[in-house]
Amino acid sequence: MKLYEFPNGDTIHKYKKSIVILFKGQRNVLSTGPNNGGFTTDLSAVFNNDANPGSGMGIKLRADTYREHMDILAEEDLGLDSSACSGLLTAASMENAAISTLSYEDFSVTAITTAGVRSNGGRIGDPASWHEKSESSFDDTTPTGTINILLYINADLKKEAMASALVSCAEAKAAAMQELLISSRYSCGIATGTGTDGVIIIANAESNTHLTNAGKHSKLGELIGRTVITSIKEALRLQQGITTHSQHDIIRRMERFGVSEDALWDCYKETYRNLIRAEFTEILDHIRTEDRLVTYSSLYAHLLDQLSWGLLSFAECRIAAGNLLKLADLHPNPDYGSENIVQNYILAIAERIYHESVRPKQK
Known part of the structure; x- marks a missing residue:
């Protein structure tokens, strides 16, 4: 099912328990995903996948490592070139994904978010549960609570602006947690996210709008904040019934x-x-x-x-x-x-x- 089409021809689709964004041209991507993560310029798609096998059943990887699992998922389930895509994993349903988009003059920002925080909400600096020795020792592959954000910016951003957008996105997530007073499950603090959150930021490298700053003083930073906060709150309402009303307790x-x-x-x-x-x-x-x-x-x-x-x-x-x-x-x-x-x-x-x-x- 096609959910949305951007003016440049890029499209958002929902199928095989995943939300997939397909690119029609060159895009700059900054991803926290295990497959093709980091900053890249040669991807053709990104995705967010619901890996929840069902109530009471644990998520099982289809390979020895998280990265290899995502490559198999991309190729076999989603029909994507695993060398040209990056993805995120969650236990939240794609049926409960929330999309928020805002435009200003010559650019737009769209956040596509899935979210769950009841079991895994945490505050940055809370005591850790494991220490990574190597990729194969990854011990956090069951994202029982996860906030995943696909942030699409229809403007050209250079590397430093992409990094700035990631900072603003993280601050917006913490602000959404604060505004709903989400509890950390590992301390007495207000959560700033969960222990398994992921973000993929996409910028249109072919756009005639060139932006260099995504901080709070910039219009881009404002739109990132507003779309991310709105989409997180709506995704939490859909996934877990968390609202300002339900928190009045x-x-x-x-x-x-x-x-x-x-x-x-x-x-x-x-x-x-x-x-x-x-x-x-x-x-x-x-x-x-x-x-x-x-x-x-x-x-x-x-x-x-x-x-x-x-x-x-x-x-x-x-x-x-x-x-x-x-x-x-x-x-x-x-x-x-x-x-x-x-x-x-x-x-x-x-x-x-x-x-x-x-x-x-x-x-």
């Missing part, structure tokens, strides 16, 4: 600090014990999106961020945390102590659930 705001339904239940059953799990969950589901709780839980989370960044002292945060709980109509537990700000939050939510459970029901 105290668990979503506090989960990166260890606040989960399980943690709240463990605290509740140890302290109160008057509800079974189903009854507890029903009350939690009722209160977890309350405006007041979400608002002050958000401020509570940012307080913890500033503590971890060294912008506020523990003493400052301890006092402010207690005040925020009171503003949320919650009550700090004086018997627990103040050494664990997160645990005080969990105790306060558990207490709120208890009061809801014993409140007389209106007739």
Whole structure:
């Protein structure tokens, strides 16, 4: 299926669980893909492939290395010349890909994105899970959560401008994560992406528009930022139902600090014990999106961020945390102590659930 055709004749297609961009002329390409990655000028196509074999099944490579797998995929499944293409791998469905395009005067920018972050979201600088010794030791070939971006710029960009575009694309991805408050799965931080993200940037070397800068002060940088942010948010909505509405939830705001339904239940059953799990969950589901709780839980989370960044002292945060709980109509537990700000939050939510459970029901 042809999804889109650019004014220069290049086309975007969807087939064999892949999105493929075919070139009609010379294109400058900067790719993080394992096959023909880096900066190249002699490719005829790029692609993004959904390698997910099905629910509960792990992704298996069809060769000894990631690069060889991609070459086989290109030749056998997509009908491409493996020496003249570069590709990315993901477990996200191509049915949930999002396309965002913007134009300004004599050029345009188009971002085609697939995204998933629930299981693999991470913040740059988080603890690593492996150390690469050689290509064959690659140990990250199951992209359970991945943001892949094909960024097509219908203008001529030189090498340095391509590198600048990659920087702007990465910043836009981090901005999208921040605007949705996506949790890292490996730290208490807000995610800046996932551990398996990929980007391929394409520029039209035959264009009469020659651009040399893709930074934030340039119109090109602005359009990269806007298209990438828009396409990532839409891809996350389609793939995992992540929206500003779904994130309006105290668990979503506090989960990166260890606040989960399980943690709240463990605290509740140890302290109160008057509800079974189903009854507890029903009350939690009722209160977890309350405006007041979400608002002050958000401020509570940012307080913890500033503590971890060294912008506020523990003493400052301890006092402010207690005040925020009171503003949320919650009550700090004086018997627990103040050494664990997160645990005080969990105790306060558990207490709120208890009061809801014993409140007389209106007739």
